[in-house]
Amino acid sequence: MREAIQVLYSVETKSLSKSFGAVNAVSDISFTVKAGEIFGFLGPNGAGKSTTIMILTTLLKPTSGHALVSGYDVMTHPKQVRQSIGYVQQESTVDEYLTGRENLLLQARLNHIPKDQINKKIDDILELIELSDKQNDPVITYSGGMRKRLDIAGGLLHQPKVLFLDEPTVGLDIQTRRKIWEYIKKIHKEFQMTIFLTTHYMEEADQLCDRIGIIDNGKIQVIDTPENMKNAMGNEIISLTFENENLGDFLSQLSQIDLVKKINKDNGKFTLFVSRGTEVIPKIFQISSALEIKITSISLTRPTLDDVFISYTGREIRDDDTGFNRKREHAKMKRLRT
Amino acid sequence: MNSLLYDTYTIFWRELKRYRKSRSGVLIRLIQPAIWIIVIGNTFSGTQPLIQSVGFEGQYIEFMAPGVIILTAIFTSIFGGVNTLWDRRYGFMNKALTSPISRSSIALGKMSAISLISALQASLILGIALAIGVNFPNPLMIAPIMAIVILFSLGFSGISVIVAATAKSQETFWGVINFLGMPLFMLSPALFPLELLPDWLATIAKFNPVTYTVLLVREMMTGVTEGGISALLSIGIILAFVLVMIGLASYVFTREVNKPF
Numbered sequence: 001m002r003e004a005i006q007v008l009y010s011v012e013t014k015s016l017s018k019s020f021g022a023v024n025a026v027s028d029i030s031f032t033v034k035a036g037e038i039f040g041f042l043g044p045n046g047a048g049k050s051t052t053i054m055i056l057t058t059l060l061k062p063t064s065g066h067a068l069v070s071g072y073d074v075m076t077h078p079k080q081v082r083q084s085i086g087y088v089q090q091e092s093t094v095d096e097y098l099t100g101r102e103n104l105l106l107q108a109r110l111n112h113i114p115k116d117q118i119n120k121k122i123d124d125i126l127e128l129i130e131l132s133d134k135q136n137d138p139v140i141t142y143s144g145g146m147r148k149r150l151d152i153a154g155g156l157l158h159q160p161k162v163l164f165l166d167e168p169t170v171g172l173d174i175q176t177r178r179k180i181w182e183y184i185k186k187i188h189k190e191f192q193m194t195i196f197l198t199t200h201y202m203e204e205a206d207q208l209c210d211r212i213g214i215i216d217n218g219k220i221q222v223i224d225t226p227e228n229m230k231n232a233m234g235n236e237i238i239s240l241t242f243e244n245e246n247l248g249d250f251l252s253q254l255s256q257i258d259l260v261k262k263i264n265k266d267n268g269k270f271t272l273f274v275s276r277g278t279e280v281i282p283k284i285f286q287i288s289s290a291l292e293i294k295i296t297s298i299s300l301t302r303p304t305l306d307d308v309f310i311s312y313t314g315r316e317i318r319d320d321d322t323g324f325n326r327k328r329e330h331a332k333m334k335r336l337r338t
Numbered sequence: 339m340n341s342l343l344y345d346t347y348t349i350f351w352r353e354l355k356r357y358r359k360s361r362s363g364v365l366i367r368l369i370q371p372a373i374w375i376i377v378i379g380n381t382f383s384g385t386q387p388l389i390q391s392v393g394f395e396g397q398y399i400e401f402m403a404p405g406v407i408i409l410t411a412i413f414t415s416i417f418g419g420v421n422t423l424w425d426r427r428y429g430f431m432n433k434a435l436t437s438p439i440s441r442s443s444i445a446l447g448k449m450s451a452i453s454l455i456s457a458l459q460a461s462l463i464l465g466i467a468l469a470i471g472v473n474f475p476n477p478l479m480i481a482p483i484m485a486i487v488i489l490f491s492l493g494f495s496g497i498s499v500i501v502a503a504t505a506k507s508q509e510t511f512w513g514v515i516n517f518l519g520m521p522l523f524m525l526s527p528a529l530f531p532l533e534l535l536p537d538w539l540a541t542i543a544k545f546n547p548v549t550y551t552v553l554l555v556r557e558m559m560t561g562v563t564e565g566g567i568s569a570l571l572s573i574g575i576i577l578a579f580v581l582v583m584i585g586l587a588s589y590v591f592t593r594e595v596n597k598p599f
Binding site for chain 2: 020054057058059060061079082083085087089091092093095097098102106107109110111112138154
């Protein structure tokens with residue numbers, strides 16, 4: 001084993017750019033991922049996510065700029081980078097005709113785990129991902145979720161310092177997805193490694209990530225914690241309907257509440273733009289009962305990461321088959337990963 | 339160096355595991371050479387006097403059986419690299435490329451697995467040949483014959499790995515491979531003695547590594563040296579061919595996988 005080198009940043013890019021002919025897939029991005037954090041890397045299809053991951057995992061060489069992974073430059077020390085990382089790709093890459101255990105054995109050998117440790121490590125990881133009882137079955141008999149668990153297990157078998165998870169739950173049902181989240185949290189707690197995760201599911205990023213970076217058009221648009229991002233979006237929205245025709249002072253008293261910023265009136269329905277909505281709601285009830293106004297419904301909407309995402313990328317995240325800009329996306333993706 | 343061997347073995351192990359689990363292919367790939375040996379071997383049985391004129395004692399089928407063994411080796415090994423394309427398409431290649439193993443070991447592991455598989459297929463054809471009555475005076479020669487087949491296939495699988503690493507699609511791969519495979523077989527004395535080929539064909543054949551492999555294996559099976567080409571010369575040429583292919587395949591593979599697929 002190599003000596004442990006303490007680095008502050010697990011990933012550090014400086015003015016990193018990659019172009020394919022005239023297309024700038026990644027242009028001049030600089031960001032850091034702290035050691036030990038779960039970093040979410042989000043962006044619409046074709047935004048430059050895959051290109052960035054491929055540079056960080058030494059599969060592509062940048063056109064200009066630098067990228068350091070676990071302290072090593074991907075250009076000058078690719079071998080050291082490869083020794084420091086685990087890479088779990090979006091598609092399942094396990095060999096279907098091999099058993100689960102054989103797949104892990106292959107992974108162990110690819111990553112030069114010393115012979116005398118291989119079996120113990122495989123046993124431990126199989127237990128962690130709860131596949132011990134299926135380890136001798138060919139992977140072709142596994143469900144999608146089991147394959148994904150095996151993929152993830154393969155990526156962390158050699159206990160990399162940085163684990164790249166490229167859309168770990170794409171194509172899985174919601175139960176399986178939640179299960180995978182549990183495993184990701186579990187392995188992060190157990191191995192304390194840095195996790196660099198891409199996803200198209202905002203809920204997933206919200207659930208798992210300490211910090212999130214949003215990339216679009218090859219540029220980093222924002223990096224922050226999910227909480228700060230949502231707060232920065234500002235307003236929460238309270239919608240209100242009521243029975244009474246005559247409202248009296250209701251509207252003016254509502255606008256007296258400190259946290260209420262703006263009220264829209266729309267035939268029998270109020271829309272309040274507020275901050276800290278959960279504190280506003282009790283006050284609304286106090287005012288309404290004093291004025292004997294009967295509220296028929298009330299709802300509080302808080303900004304989601306979806307809103308954050310759309311505000312930075314200007315469009316909702318696109319699936320490959322929505323037809324949106326399909327030709328361009330297709331050409332780009334084909335170039336990147338066929 | 340040690341780690342190159344270990345990594346090569348890792349890939350070799352994986353390729354063989356995959357081969358073992360796809361048994362249906364083994365028999366299918368035997369059908370074509372079996373047809374060659376049975377149909378062509380009997381169709382041209384009337385050429386026996388021609389064969390005898392250059393010093394062979396037996397039947398035509400005994401003359402061409404070594405050619406078909408090499409045919410099996412040619413096609414098993416030249417097709418063998420196709421899974422490189424699958425590996426690139428389905429992510430195994432990226433998995434291997436982001437692990438600390440060297441790029442050359444991926445190519446070499448594939449080549450060594452292909453050549454072993456090729457020898458297995460060729461030995462089954464040898465079995466079929468013996469079963470249909472091909473006379474094989476010295477059974478002790480089986481081991482060295484297989485060693486030659488493994489060596490030859492190692493070189494030929496290099497062609498396959500090079501084409502697969504360079505081609506971006508299945509269509510390109512099969513196009514190029516079919517363009518190469520059959521001519522390399524035809525432009526050799528596999529079916530007809532070198533001395534009886536027209537001069538220009540014989541000249542071309544002398545630049546073809548298949549020629550020397552066929553002559554060598556045929557000499558090992560029948561004991562006849564053809565056209566004054568000694569076994570030692572053949573071994574030397576085959577070795578040189580293999581070394582060149584190992585170097586070339588490692589180089590081209592490493593260069594190609596570093597480009598985006």
